[in-house]
């Protein structure tokens with residue numbers, strides 16, 4: 001299956017880790033959004049919203065990283081451990097996935113994306129949203145080793161992608177002890193962690209180069 005991606009993107013790294021956990025081979029096709037590759041007509045035909053990651057499985061095109069990973073599990077997983085079939089267990093996983101997209105990663109985007117574009121971060125108010133997101137995550141993880149239930153699920157992997165993105169930008173996790181403990185373990189037990197981290201190193205290098213160019 002064709003996987004349109006960048007190693008630097010948070011959603012792309014989520015898909016890479018889940019595919020690894022499932023033992024799936026992705027036919028990786030690099031899309032450079034800084035060069036506008038995603039706006040080319042052949043890509044817009046696959047995904048009119050022109051976002052990466054986008055997966056094309058035998059002619060079936062799907063985007064939104066969390067929708068992609070749930071599809072991959074439902075279609076290819078040997079068991080339901082990453083995305084439980086039990087309605088309540090699954091609801092908890094979904095709640096965490098929506099929290100990741102709408103609250104946690106959203107708080108990253110609000111505060112850090114302006115840094116990429118202008119060299120200046122978002123407002124103090126935006127930073128407070130990051131802190132409250134981490135406070136919530138810290139509460140979810142009270143007495144828990146995983147974000148939803150008692151074992152690794154797709155929610156851990158999506159949230160690992162987000163939390164590691166904060167980490168590479170030196171956000172201080174030590175104020176959130178349950179998150180720090182979960183993160184140390186998630187890094188060890190999640191297949192594809194190394195590829196996730198390599199993508200982040202690339203992201204940081206691009207960011208540092210942009211910042212120093214903006215200062216000149």
Ligand SMILES: N[C@@H](CCC(=O)N[C@@H](CS)C(=O)NCC(=O)O)C(=O)O
Nearest residue numbers: 009011033038050051052053064065
């Ligand atoms: N919520 C989406 C976010 C996708 C997204 O915005 N991707 C960015 C790169 S990280 C992109 O493709 N931007 C190019 C564009 O929107 O034209 C997901 O998780 O897949």
